[in-house]
Amino acid sequence: MVSLIGLLLLGVGWIGGYLTPHHAPKSSIYVADIGSWGGGNIPIHICSSSYGVQTSTTTPDTVATARTTLPRSVASQLSFYTDATRGIQPVLAPNGWNCTATIGADGGSSLIVSPPHVLVPSGSNATEETMAVTFNMDPACRGCVADLACPIFLNAEQLLGYSPDNCTNYEPPTESVKFLQGGPTQNSGVAEISDPAGAPGLNQFSGGDYPALGSLAFDGSSGEPSAASISCVLPPSHRELCSAVVSDFERDETNATF
Numbered sequence: 420m421v422s423l424i425g426l427l428l429l430g431v432g433w434i435g436g437y438l439t440p441h442h443a444p445k446s447s448i449y450v451a452d453i454g455s456w457g458g459g460n461i462p463i464h465i466c467s468s469s470y471g472v473q474t475s476t477t478t479p480d481t482v483a484t485a486r487t488t489l490p491r492s493v494a495s496q497l498s499f500y501t502d503a504t505r506g507i508q509p510v511l512a513p514n515g516w517n518c519t520a521t522i523g524a525d526g527g528s529s530l531i532v533s534p535p536h537v538l539v540p541s542g543s544n545a546t547e548e549t550m551a552v553t554f555n556m557d558p559a560c561r562g563c564v565a566d567l568a569c570p571i572f573l574n575a576e577q578l579l580g581y582s583p584d585n586c587t588n589y590e591p592p593t594e595s596v597k598f599l600q601g602g603p604t605q606n607s608g609v610a611e612i613s614d615p616a617g618a619p620g621l622n623q624f625s626g627g628d629y630p631a632l633g634s635l636a637f638d639g640s641s642g643e644p645s646a647a648s649i650s651c652v653l654p655p656s657h658r659e660l661c662s663a664v665v666s667d668f669e670r671d672e673t674n675a676t677f
Contacts, residue, residue: 471524512552545627636672
C-alpha cells in the first residue's frame with residue numbers, strides 16, 4: 420500500500436492545499452494559459468448568477484472579449500468575469516476559475532471568483548489556503564454604502580446622515596492604505612488597501628496564508644451615494660496578477676465622475 424501511494428504522489432504535485440497535475444505550468448495559478456491569445460483582448464466569462472428581482476438572464480449580444488494593454492505574461496493568465504446580464508462591470512481574475520455573481524433587488528452586487536475544488540469561506544475572513552478575487556458594490560442602500568466606506572473615508576457615516584459611531588469596522592494597524600484620489604475626510608475618492616498574510620483586514624478574505632491587495636471607491640458627493648470594493652488574495656509569487664486585477668478596477672473608478 421505504501422509503495423502504491425508513493426507512485427501516485429509521483430504523478431501529481433501538491434500545490435496550494437490541493438492536488439494539481441505535475442505538468443501544470445509553473446507560471447499560472449493552477450490553470451492553463453489562454454494559448455491562442457495574441458495580445459489585445461481578454462475573454463469575458465459569464466458567472467453563475469442570481470438576482471433579487473425577476474430578470475431575463477439571457478446574455479446580451481455583446482462582445483465576448485475586452486480590450487487590455489497588459490503584457491502577455493500577465494494577460495494570458497487572466498479572464499474577465501461578470502454576471503449573465505452584464506450588469507456587473509467585468510472583473511479581472513485568474514483564467515479558468517469558478518465564479519458566482521449576485522445582484523440584489525436594490526442593485527447591490529457581488530462577485531466571487533475562486534479556484535476549482537476550493538471551498539469559499541463563509542464570512543469575510545480567510546482560511547489558511549484561501550485564494551479568491553471578490554467584488555462588491557452598493558449603489559443605493561445608504562447604510563450599506565456608509566458601512567463599506569467608513570473605515571477608510573472617516574466622514575462617510577456623517578456625510579450620509581448617520582452617527583460616526585455607527586461604523587462597525589476599523590482599519591487595523593497592520594493594514595496600509597494609499598489614496599489614489601481624494602482623502603480620508605473627503606466626500607469621494609479611491610484608496611488602495613494592502614493586508615499582509617496572517618493579518619485580517621478590510622480586504623475580503625484577508626488573514627489567511629496569502630496577502631490581500633484591494634481597493635475601495637466611495638462617492639458620497641451626489642444624491643445617489645455609492646461604494647465599491649475589490650479584493651485579490653493570491654500567493655506572493657503571483658503579486659503581479661493581483662496588481663493587474665486591482666489596477667483595472669482603480670482605472671475604472673478614478674476615471675468615473677465623482
